Amino acid sequence: MTATRSRRFAGRRRSAFAGAAAALLAMGALSACSSEEERAEEAVEEALADLEELGETTAGGAAGEDGAEQEIFAAGETAVFDNGVEYTVSAAEPYSPSEWAVGHTEGNEPQVVSLTVTNNGAETYDTSFILTTARIGEDGVEAELIIDDPVGLGPGGSVAPGQSATADYAFDIPAGEPSFSLTVEELLEFGATWDLTL
Structure with missing residues (x-):
């Protein structure tokens, strides 16, 4: 018998969260160093929206994979x-x-x-x-x-x-x-x- 919670899925999840986190850090730096506060705020809001969407996609993907494959x-x-x-x-x-x-x-x-x-x-x-x-x-x-x-x-x-x-x-x-x-x-x-x- 085998059990297969996908390593590839886990890797994508980590990479995606890491990318989103890096984007937030970058936006924070932009906010601190630039006078274009409005532009920085928009970028941060966009990054936060990406994080929220990522969380929903990850949850749905995990449920789908586990439900189909995990014994x-x-x-x-x-x-x-x-x-x-x-x-x-x-x-x-x-x-x-x-x-x-x-x-x-x-x-x-x-x-x-x-x-x-x-x-x-x-x-x-x-x-x-x-x-x-x-x-x-x-x-x-x-x-x-x-x-x-x-x-x-x-x-x-x-x-x-x-x-x-x-x-x-x-x-x-x-x-x-x-x-x-x-x-x-x-x-x-x-x-x-x-x-x-x-």
């Missing part, structure tokens, strides 16, 4: 991405936080999963930008990530081609919840979602 995985299944990186999420198991843990509320029932990152690509993969988000219920309320060293800290470092790294993540799930979803993604690049039954 929901089950525990133990692997999401394979275009760069050769693979994410595998284990089944959730009950977790007992230590007394030093952060993110647990008394009465909730923490669950822990293992994330395995496998690099079948040609380049070293930096795991520093991996983000995890657990959500519960129909409204998708976010569950607290529990930090309980080393749980919740991620794989850390880089994964060389042909190698794997595994890290545990625990989430503070309210008592009685039958399942939760877990999204694992690399910041601004790609990701996949697992539906985990308890």
Whole structure:
């Protein structure tokens, strides 16, 4: 099975926002250095309008791509991405936080999963930008990530081609919840979602 949140789309999004931001900075400089205040104000307004239009286009594009391509995985299944990186999420198991843990509320029932990152690509993969988000219920309320060293800290470092790294993540799930979803993604690049039954 594969998951493909487009890297090309993410790249276009970053470039477009960067361009718009640069335009705003340039207009600010023009305003400060030129006596043509009216011209500067018009240029800034135009740049702001471009930003607003960009935001609408980005939101629509993201929804379209994700809706068409992103799969929901089950525990133990692997999401394979275009760069050769693979994410595998284990089944959730009950977790007992230590007394030093952060993110647990008394009465909730923490669950822990293992994330395995496998690099079948040609380049070293930096795991520093991996983000995890657990959500519960129909409204998708976010569950607290529990930090309980080393749980919740991620794989850390880089994964060389042909190698794997595994890290545990625990989430503070309210008592009685039958399942939760877990999204694992690399910041601004790609990701996949697992539906985990308890």
